[in-house]
Amino acid sequence: MLTKRIIPCLDIKNGRTVKGVNFVDLKDAGDPVELAKKYTETGADELVFLDISATEERRTTLVDLVRKIAGAINIPFTVGGGISSVEDVDILLKNGADKISINSSAVKNPNLINEIASKYGSQCVVVAIDAKQIENNWMVHLVGGKVATKLNLFDWAKEVEQRGAGEILFTSMNNDGTKNGFANQALAKLSETVNIPIIASGGAGSMQHFAATFIDGKADAALAASVFHFQEIEIPELKQFLRSKKIDVRI
């Protein structure tokens, strides 16, 4: 039985983890490699690293970091943030990233999805979609939800699947940061709309939220940041809980 995946997400700025991390037993909680190891050991199924640096040297720093992470951990990881060309993808994959995630660049240049998929295969193309529900319509947003587009979430999801995306990472801007649970209705509809795996993101606050997104939201994986970073939810405990709810997880 294919299991549901639990994916901690790390925000990276200039090679360091940001957005607050609160591990008491880590020597350097800002070091993404240390954190990655910690999550791997506690049973994370995959990791996502989102680079939010804006400096000129960002690419070199990121590539260096990807190499270190790939050397240190033995589970798959995705790298996203600022990827806008096949060359960007090339260097990240060559240095050990398993998948790359594209967001705004895919909206601006949808053909990028086709190019990456045909060169490296769909399995490494994650298309991240941020959407906000406005008057019953789920609209795609860019720049972390700040910029609205005219794209409807479900139309865009269908298009990225057709263009060769291997997976969709859907973040609901309505739920993100609320800790009130994932956008399960939209997630379930996404699963009916496309036939590629869906990662739920935005809103995780309790273990019950994870169970709900797998059952009601039909999600294939669930991603969260702060609940893991601040140790509000421990992965081993979460997986035991999910198993008690008859959800298949890797323990």
Next chain:
Amino acid sequence: MKIAIIDYGAGNVQSVLFALERLGFQGILTDDWNEIKTADKVIFPGVGEAGTAMKKLSDKGLAALIPTLKQPILGICLGMQLMCKSTQEGNTKGLGIFNVEVIKFTNQVKVPQMGWNMIYNLQSPLFEGIQEEEFMYLVHSFYASKCDESIATTNYETEYSSALQKNNFYGVQFHPEKSGTAGEQILKNFLQLTTDY
């Protein structure tokens, strides 16, 4: 020990190199016939599209070389699929080492299968120390059916071959280099295989 990793421009061979490093071995990424022939172990990795990959292998003359190799060789993911008779992906003819066709999952399930799934019916020294129903990381849209050469199976839509073996040729559909400590154990077992067939 000399470990050759076949270089035909397939994506992400770095993970395999890193996994070997964690086990204390240094792999050589190469497309050189002599390097490959004289290696103690050969790893045939692969992600991407079958037709393109097969063309690259043929262009480099590697498609002719691989079936003649005498040392233990391990195909991973697409590498394993290309060792089969044929694959539906791009209607590609394979290397014909394993007598099985590679076909696509239907849309009754999400395609690709992506994530951790169990391997069972383990029947090979490759799985020494690995328990039945161990989890492995898989990403694939096509699969090899269950056959005489199956040495492990997995269930997704149907029970299929998640590992194959014929003489010195081994193939795994999952990614041992990305499957935690159990995956590393499988790689270690492969490196310990003898050439006595």
